Amino acid sequence: MVEGLNASRIPHEPVVAVIGDGDPRGPDAHRVLEWAEEVGTLLARAGATVVTGGLGGVMQAASKGALSAGGLTIGFLPGEDFTEANEYIRIPIATGLGVMRNLVVVTSSDAVVAVGGRHGTLSEIGLALRMGRQVVTLGSWRIESDQRMGGPRVHRARDPREAAQLAIRMAKDGPVRPPS
Secondary structure, three states: OOOOOOOOOOOOOOEEEEEEOOOOOOOOHHHHHHHHHHHHHHHHHOOOEEEEOOOOOHHHHHHHHHHHOOOOEEEEEOOOOHHHOOOOOOEEEEOOOHHHHHHHHHHOOOEEEEEOOOHHHHHHHHHHHHOOOEEEEEOOOOOOOOHHHOOOOEEEOOOHHHHHHHHHHHHHHOOOOOOO
C-alpha cells in the first residue's frame, strides 16, 4: 500500500456510462441519438469520462458529444478487435466477452445513463442496479425501484440536461452499498 493513500476511495473525476440501442429504429430514433449526443456533451463539460460499449447508435452519439466537448471516451467492445470501435472512442478496449461486456461497462462507471434502448439496455440497467450503480433513464425503460431497499435506484429524467446533472451528482456520490 502506498503511504498516505486511502485505498478505499481513490479520488477521480466522475465516470459515467451511457447505454442504449446500438441501432435505434422507429419514429423516435433520431431524437434518441440527439439526446445521447447532448448527454455526452454535457457529461464531458462537467468533467466526466464517458464510458460506452464502443459501437454505434447511442454509444457512438454519446461518444461524439463527449469528444466534441473535450472529454475522454472509453469503449468496452464485445469482440477481440479494438478497431471495431466507433471513431469517437479514444480508449478502445477489446474484451472478447460478447454481451457479457455489459457488466464491465456498468461496473467501470460511477453512475449510468440509459438513453432509449431495447432488451440489451434493460439487461444493462439490471446489472447496474445489481452492482450498486444509480441509473438515470431518458426515454428508456420505465422501471419501478423500491426505495425501501436502501440500494441503488432508477431516476427518470425529462431531458438530456436533467439526465446529465443527475448522473454527475450520483457519480460523485459513488456506488450505493445495499444494506446487508
